[in-house]
Amino acid sequence: QKIGLAMAQLDTFLTILKNGTLDAGKKAGATVQVEDAGNDVGKQLSQIQNLIAQKVDAIIVNPVDTDATPKITKMVTDAKIPLVYVNRKPVDFDKLPAGVAFVASDEKVSGTVQTQEVCRLLKGQGHVLVLMGELSNEAARTRTKDIEDVVATKACSGLKIVDKREGAWDRTKGQDITTNWLSSGVKFDAIIANNDEMAIGAINALKAGKKWTPNSIVAGIDATPDALASMKAGDLKVTVFQNAAGQGSGAVDAALKLIKKQPVERFVNVPFELVTPANLAKYSGKN
């Protein structure tokens, strides 16, 4: 079988997801053709159209824009090709026709468990800074919103968000923003980043600025190998494991079933898991 995989982009996390897909494909004896849209909606639409013209047997889409999915759904189902969304929740999730599935973790969870853990570490009291992902990106918005929601809960009402900056998922940007914070004399007790890369950048900056103490709290999301290593070294305090490889293989499984016209749940959940130094060992090598 030929499966088309349309990725929104290939950052560290999505690369792991993509690799999971390729591995699962290989095991099942299917060829997987990868397209990278570089975060461009228009480009992704074109790539999907190219895949349809190619007459692949199934298409797995990691949508750049979850709001553009009705169009994708229509295009692909019109061509009578099975479709699986992965990682990002399509806006038309509730209306997905038969022959279309969604494999992901529930994004609402990630920022929430992350912030709850920070809140626990701070005992519900303190100033936090937020490093946001690319503002035009869904995950950045959801995760930031999660943080705000948790801070609004009673248990964590002692937390205060002092400043939010766009670090665009990027380690160096996270590093520079943190250094700028330090030099501006902003008082804070924790930095919550929308992903691990920015969190590691923040840790680098704290160390370079001689503001690092073993008790400094920096939290990320993704549990990338770098993040796990950092946690192992006692630096990163919180991250959230999103089973990228699991999502990838789940997507392939769903696609293969759909090709064979077997029933597939509309939503295949691959849960988020909180990672702290306490349960770190369980995750090393997984992503």
Place this chain on the structure above:
Amino acid sequence: MSVGNPSVGAQSMTFKPSRRKWPPELGIFLVLVGISLFFEALGWWVNGQSFLMNPERLQIIILQMAVIGIIAIGVNLVIITSGIDLSSGSVVAAAAVVSASLAQVSDFPRAVFPHLTDLPMVWPLLAGTTIGLLIGLLNGSLIAFTMIPPFIATLGTMVAARGFAKWFTGGMPVSMLTDDFAWIGSGAVPVFIFLTLAAIFHVVLRYTRFGKFTYAIGANRQAAIVSGINVNRHLIWVYTIAGLLSGIAGSVTAARAISGQSGMGVMYELDAIAAVVIGGTSLSGGIGRITGTLIGVLILGVMTSGFTFIRIDAYYQEMVKGAIIVAAVVADQYRQRNRRG
């Protein structure tokens, strides 16, 4: 053969319209044909099927580039005046979010303008176009009146327009658009818009005074001024048109995706400039035609489809793409030099 006729001396002026003139686009057209045939051959070999003899693919080749193509028309004008427009991609984003915000359906609870929903297609389209026009006007005015280099003026509006789009949407996508509006981006409509605009500006450049002045300004700005051309006014027009076309491209993008987002159109300016330059327009101004730009756009489109077709790995794809862009222009250059002798 000698020029002039010694027997009539100074009176001699020999016109030789007999000398066969090939259109300057011939070279790059051959490159396009070459690339297509390359994929055709590889297609049979790798896939056992034809690359070109597939109507769906032919349509997608243009369709996926229609938005870039619409931008490239305006960018071509700008580059012919020896300017540059870096703001196109950001204008696409600004126009996309604004037009989408006026094209939302009324049963969507989180509309940007809850009182302006279910509008007929013309309003959002007009709004997007107007945003583009205004940013273009700003570009043109900055360049004409403050004399700062176009690169800086449009770099500034590039950053600012992207910021505007983010601010306008608060980073959220503007979704749930009317079918009426979505029609602009459906089927072959974007291709139709692109080709119509291309035809119009082809005529404008070749047969109107506006076109002649555009070339003159690019060839020698000082000489254009002394020849009585109102260079400032003309430049404002050119940048405004470029902005307007990017605005249309933005509306089309929103209609295609059925959503307006501040992250749309990133780096489109580079693709558009690449298409224009591949198409034979000189970055130092004064030279360039829409037909060339059309071919440049097609080369980029064929390349994109071709890569998917022969299933080249995404990791190699960019390396090959870079090489092809360079090779295409080198081949064209080589042909032209040979012809010149």
Place this chain on the structure above:
Amino acid sequence: MSVGNPSVGAQSMTFKPSRRKWPPELGIFLVLVGISLFFEALGWWVNGQSFLMNPERLQIIILQMAVIGIIAIGVNLVIITSGIDLSSGSVVAAAAVVSASLAQVSDFPRAVFPHLTDLPMVWPLLAGTTIGLLIGLLNGSLIAFTMIPPFIATLGTMVAARGFAKWFTGGMPVSMLTDDFAWIGSGAVPVFIFLTLAAIFHVVLRYTRFGKFTYAIGANRQAAIVSGINVNRHLIWVYTIAGLLSGIAGSVTAARAISGQSGMGVMYELDAIAAVVIGGTSLSGGIGRITGTLIGVLILGVMTSGFTFIRIDAYYQEMVKGAIIVAAVVADQYRQRNRRG
């Protein structure tokens, strides 16, 4: 336009620079001072503290721009020859991943080259620099020998080098780097590297034949050719140097982040070009100095730090940034015209 000197005798064609000569960077320096004072004033008002009287902040202002600065030095040379280099950002990525791959610690199980770990700092640095040099050499050779416009040549390598970085890493970050290597990116080391390179190339441009050739080629290529300058060879040198500096910048980026990633350096080329042009270098060539570029880099740095300092909303930030870039160049232009008039 013209300023004659009516008091000189009939035969004289003397040009008397009696007028006090200010360095051309004065204008943009005043703009820098203006922006700084603006943040200073706003700082007292919003934050109740000084913006400038903070050694940490002064350091980060340069530190965060050191990488851009290193690139900008080479880009400045290129632009003085009236060329352009779009590949810098991608070269940063390519150099970052390659140098990182040779700087991994041995106790990391998934090293790219398991047999080449724990190497002393010089090898990865050399590798990164060499990658930059090679891409630069490719740029220069394409431009010199195939005569394609620099825009296209470096656009091609921009796409290809990014592809190379992705292919090399398979999209994964290259992490766990030695402390030895990380030192290059720690503390003020990047600033030191930047300022040293700036000083070297300041001298090169002003006091060596190489520098004179660079200006000559940009000011009038034809004149340079008839003066017997080997323009092709010189251009190859200039692009190679630009690549090499981007390579160094890539190694520094990897060392700062203690990781090499294929997504590094995106759009750095634009920041570098912006710094160079803000610093007074003309995109049409022949004019520009390193001191100006330094100021251009500082303006961008002050802006970034200033925004965080006065905590301007992230959503407005870009709109303001775009406006400031344009205003800075307009202010400089205005001052220069006034002086001339």
Place this chain on the structure above:
Amino acid sequence: MSETVLLEIEGIRKAFPGVVALDNVRLRLRAGTVHALMGENGAGKSTLMKIIAGIYTPDQGEIRLKGRPVTLRGPLDALNQGIAMIHQELNLMPFMTVAENIWIRREPLNRFGFVDHAALRRQTQALFDRLAIDLDPEAEVRSLSIASRQMVEIAKAVSFNSDVLIMDEPTSALTETEVGHLFRIIRQLRAQGKGIVYITHKMNELFEIADEVSVFRDGKYIDTRRSAEVTRDDIIKMMVGREVTQMFPKVTVPIGEVVLSVKNLGVEGIFGGVTFDLRAGEILGLAGLVGSGRSNVAEALFGVVPAMTGEIRIGGKTATIGSPAAAMRHGMAFLTEDRKDSGCFLILDILSNMEAAVLSQRYVKHGFVQQGALQRDCEAMSQTLRVKTPGMHEVIQNLSGGNQQKVLIGRWLLTKPKILILDEPTRGIDVGAKAEIHRLVSELAGQGVAVLMISSELPEVLGMSDRVMVMHEGRMTGIVDRAEADQVRIMELASQ
């Protein structure tokens, strides 16, 4: 005259697409002589010189330097073999200083390998002293007038100290003072045994400085003579293949109403106090030394650099001229002196160059250009002006200098102006065509066009003008009637 032959050219052929620029030409340059090269515009003079200077490679033929056959692999090679050239078009780096321009690639270095700016300055000053050129070595070239730039080119070429020195129309931008200057330099060089190839369209220069003269016609070698043994008419006959009788066919025409009236015109710091009336049918010459501000007056009248003081009245009504477009609405036309910077659209074809100005007025309907009529009229204009070209779609860059000038004249004649301002109209134009242009200008005056003509060639000014206005250092020093005007009177006013 020495018998050592420095340079020998034999059977050179060079073809460009559609044009054979040189066909089997030869040339023989002796040491210690000035060898003039004459020929109509487009005869192939510059092409041959560029071949000798290593810029073009010939299709056929042989170059022998001091008897030894050489292949020149580029300008540097030619310079190293002792051949230097002053090009017809200026080739300077505008943003660099005079000294840097002259010594580029040969800058004096100190022991650390850095450019020694003090020595560079000294060395330039020494060169200027030797050549008696009064220019500041530290001045930026872009601040110099064209004439000064030409002197820089001359100094640069001399500084190579080469055996063969080629000068392609070095005096086309110079007035008599500098020409005299240049000739002193040339005589010095000749005395040192150098060989000089000298291209000019000015006959009197030929007899003043040249020892031998070779004539080309249409890319073919015609003959070489000792200049002492030929007359002006012989040369012209060889050049054009027929007799050219009247050099300056001044026709007296009835002078009409005042068309243009200028009072106290000025631009602060550049020129001022310019007052004159220009009548229909009149040709007003404008004379002066280089840098006297003549071109500035023309630029102010045409709105290129609008005047700051004074008043311009056109047809009796006060006119505000803020831009060339405004000037054109008043029926003015202006041929600039610098055809490369403000004249030609070098990369565009002849047609585009010719039509640029007239399109703001005619040949346009609803924005569309009436291509057929326009092209017909442009072709007719090229015929009248005897532009030598393979066709109207030839890129103007490929024309010889004089032919480019003709196209630009055509551009302005097409606009049918009421007031025609000409700045050095016959610069670089051959004798035959020059007479033709003079005839055309006289004819226009006869039709009631008012002409203001700037020229550095006194004979031209005297021959053509009804009155001559003279300027000196930005001031008007007098207006002389045709009857009283002679060389002496004008030079007096010009250096007053």
